[in-house]
Amino acid sequence: MVESPIIHKSPLPDVEIGDLSISELVFRDAADRADDVAITDGGNSSYTFGQLHEAVRCLGGGLRARGVGPGTTVALMAPNIPAYAMVFHGIALAGATVTTVNPTYGPEEVRFQLRDADASMLMTVAMFVETAVRAVEGTGVSEIVVMGEAVEATATPLGSLMGEPIEQVPVDNADHVVVLPYSSGTTGLPKGVMLTHRNLVANVVQTGGFLSYDEGEAALAALPFFHIYGMQVLMNALLTNGVRVVTMPRFDMEAALGLVESQKITRFFAVPPMVLGLAKHPAVDRYDLSSLKQIFSGAAPLGADLAAEAAARVDCEVVQGYGMTELSPVSHGTPEGWFRPGTSGVTIPNTESRIVDPVTGTDQDLGGTGELWVRGPQVMKGYLNNPEATAATIDGDGWLHTGDVATLDHAGHVTIVDRIKELIKYKGFQVAPAELEALIVTHPAIVDVAVIGVPDPEAGEVPKAFIVLAPGSEAPTLAELQDLTGEHLASYKQVRHLEVLDSIPKSASGKILRRELRDNA
Numbered sequence: 001m002v003e004s005p006i007i008h009k010s011p012l013p014d015v016e017i018g019d020l021s022i023s024e025l026v027f028r029d030a031a032d033r034a035d036d037v038a039i040t041d042g043g044n045s046s047y048t049f050g051q052l053h054e055a056v057r058c059l060g061g062g063l064r065a066r067g068v069g070p071g072t073t074v075a076l077m078a079p080n081i082p083a084y085a086m087v088f089h090g091i092a093l094a095g096a097t098v099t100t101v102n103p104t105y106g107p108e109e110v111r112f113q114l115r116d117a118d119a120s121m122l123m124t125v126a127m128f129v130e131t132a133v134r135a136v137e138g139t140g141v142s143e144i145v146v147m148g149e150a151v152e153a154t155a156t157p158l159g160s161l162m163g164e165p166i167e168q169v170p171v172d173n174a175d176h177v178v179v180l181p182y183s184s185g186t187t188g189l190p191k192g193v194m195l196t197h198r199n200l201v202a203n204v205v206q207t208g209g210f211l212s213y214d215e216g217e218a219a220l221a222a223l224p225f226f227h228i229y230g231m232q233v234l235m236n237a238l239l240t241n242g243v244r245v246v247t248m249p250r251f252d253m254e255a256a257l258g259l260v261e262s263q264k265i266t267r268f269f270a271v272p273p274m275v276l277g278l279a280k281h282p283a284v285d286r287y288d289l290s291s292l293k294q295i296f297s298g299a300a301p302l303g304a305d306l307a308a309e310a311a312a313r314v315d316c317e318v319v320q321g322y323g324m325t326e327l328s329p330v331s332h333g334t335p336e337g338w339f340r341p342g343t344s345g346v347t348i349p350n351t352e353s354r355i356v357d358p359v360t361g362t363d364q365d366l367g368g369t370g371e372l373w374v375r376g377p378q379v380m381k382g383y384l385n386n387p388e389a390t391a392a393t394i395d396g397d398g399w400l401h402t403g404d405v406a407t408l409d410h411a412g413h414v415t416i417v418d419r420i421k422e423l424i425k426y427k428g429f430q431v432a433p434a435e436l437e438a439l440i441v442t443h444p445a446i447v448d449v450a451v452i453g454v455p456d457p458e459a460g461e462v463p464k465a466f467i468v469l470a471p472g473s474e475a476p477t478l479a480e481l482q483d484l485t486g487e488h489l490a491s492y493k494q495v496r497h498l499e500v501l502d503s504i505p506k507s508a509s510g511k512i513l514r515r516e517l518r519d520n521a
Contacts, residue, residue, distance in 0.1 A: 005354055006363035010347040011412050012335065015209050017350065017377060021168045022178055022200040023089045026239045027053045039082045039221075039235075039245040042259050047082055049242075054165065059090025062163030068121065069095040069169055073180065075119040075141070076226070077101035077110065077128055079249035083147045084225050085235055087123055087158070092178050092197075095169030099180040099192070100226035103128050104490045110135035116384065117180050117192055123147060129155055173197040177381060181228050183325040183430065190432075192384030193228075193325045202350065202377035203328040204237045209349035210335040211296075213241045218291075219267035222248040222256055222274075228329040229299050229428070233321075234269055243267070253277045257287040264291040271299045271428035272306070272460050275318060279310040292316040294336070298323060299428030300460050301416045304342035320344050322414060326393065326400060328378040332414045343413035351376035354399065355408055358420060364407075371420060372406040373399040422514055424453030424461050431463055431493045433514070439485050440465055440495070445473035450504045450512045454497060454521050464497035466517055468504060475500050 020028070027049075030038075034050030047055065068074060074091045076098050078084050091098045099117040101110055103124070114122065114135060123145040124132045132144050133154055146155040171178075178197045182190040219238050223230035238245050246263045248256060251274065259265060270278075275297050278284060295310065297320040311318040317336075322344035323329035331353070334345035347353045354373040355364040364370045379400045382390035394400050403420045424431040433451035440449045448468035453461035469475055476484075478498040485494060499521075505513040 003362065006365055008347060008353040008355070008366075008408055008412065010349050010351055012209050012346065012349045015205050015349045017198070017202045017205050019173055019198075020201050021092065021171065021173055021197045022204070022236060023056065023092045024168050025201050025204060026089065026236055027056070028240070029242065033242050036242065037244050038239055039085050039247065040263075041082055041247050041249075042263050045082045047086065049239075052086060052239075055086045055162075056089040056093055057165035057167070058162040059086060059158075060093030060169070061166040062161040063090060063094040063096065064166055064169060065163045066161070070171055070176065072096040072121075073099055073117050073119045075099050075101050075110075075114055075117065075122040077103050077105075077122060077124040077132065078147060078226075079103055079125065079127075080221055080223075080225050080230070080247040081125070081147070081249060082247060083158070084247075085239065085245075087147060088225070088231075088235070091123075093166065093168055095171050095176075097177050097180055099182070100231065101182075102224070102226055102490060104492070105131075106488055106490065107131055107134035108488050109490065111137070111139060113182055113190065113192075114139040114141055116182075116190075121145060123158070171197065173201070175381070179231070180384060181226070181231070181325055189435070191386055191389055194381040194384055195328055196381055199328040199378055199380060200232060200236065203232055203330055204240050206348045206350055206376075206378060207233060207237050207330050207333065208241065210333045210338075210345070211237070212336070213238075213243050213267075215242070217266045217293075218244040218246055218263050219269060220248065220256060220259060220263075220265045221245050221269070222251040223269055223271065223299075223428075227299075227429075228325045229269075229271075229323070232329055233296075233298070238267075253281050254283050257283055257289070260289050260292060261287045266291055266293045268292055268295045270295055270297045272297055272302045273427045273458055275302060275306055275310045276458060278314055279306055284313060289314050289316075294319065296321065296334075298330075300425045301344070308341065322404075322416060324402060326380045327374060327376075327402075328380065331374045331376065331378065334413075338413075340409070340411060340413045343409065343415045345414065346412045347414070348376075351378070353408065353414070355406060356401075358405070366408050366410050366412075369405060369407045369417060372402045372404050372414065372416075374402060375399050422452075424451075424463050426453075426461055426463070426492050427459050429492045433463070435489065436463060436465065436485060436493060436495060439488055440467065440481060443476055443481065443484060445469055445476055448504045450514065450517055451495065452514050452517050452521065454518070456496070462496035463494070464499065464521060465495045466499050466501050466504060468501055 040046030
């Protein structure tokens, strides 16, 4: 007899998810807020809601006139600047798909994504045009567009694309892939995560079920918009709710503190290393942070002690949520006044959770430990061109198997205690061990390698490489390996520790026993 699953439902009431595109949702109330600042860098660049909506409609019209629309993918590679939201939604309004690219990627990493996503246009900023020119070689990209003045003859200035304003090009909101962020898998190469308009709209509305904003609020947007956390929880959800978004192209603690003071920031969205800085950085005491109402941490687990220390120092609540790219991204969050130390909050509206023993496959009740499964309208459509990986992640009943080991307490709060997947989380970014291993083993002195994440107080985890040397070879230095990997990969994927072993522990099937390496490390 098959036991019935133990399904944990949200303690929060369901919310209504309309049949809208993400741009229609974000700008639904733009006319009522036309003169309010929507997004700003706190200095030279800003848009009111009226200006932003009009610019989005004009860019959408210009793109549509150039043949960009359903079936077209446009890559967007830029840091957090006010124009990012305009470009993102201009592409979406035209009915095309946006694939968001990490601007710190090297040309090879960008090229892989451009090819895999079948992008035909790449939008970037002047700083990254050189990388873009090298990256588009051998891809389907026929045009590089620069957000600002073109610095090379090979690039088109964004202003020249503006056309007659349009409304949303009709698409099937439930099926049309509007954004294609990339998520590293345990097998190494990043996978395109297909998220529909309905996925994004659902999750913005769902997060509104536990994150409520008052009039006149402002939020710091230092977390990158190319990453699903920044894209959805910050850019899209904040604009939808009329919150003034204050962008930072890269995070710097003193600059962030200065913006909190000068812009009267009420919401500080963070990852655990930022919370660590708020708890311990000496500069914190030099700024007026009294406007802060809440610090919200995500992307990686945040320890209860660190959260408490930061909360006491800045005198506001520090809470956390849980999600992943494949969940658009949120499945659990902490409503105001519901904080429980060390937990990632409760299952959000319109969402169900299960805790399943990964060995026996049996459901666990409250207090039990197992893999977290999630079902809801925010679950991705699937991985691009990868039905096998999709089937391994989403089962026939629509449950997304997160790969994270969790427990649900008797108050319905989830705590992430471990993870089945081998991804290393460096400051909230995903680092796939196999990607590093594939490069390191090309060194002539190395015959085998394994990479794991080891704890780091500032980054959360950093990559450590274990290498086996070829007979008679001298071990390369850490700096030499960093030079090798640095030529091909983003800096956050860099190996930080190195150890020489006689052999890499492996199972009978040849799988690396990373748990054994972690225990020894």
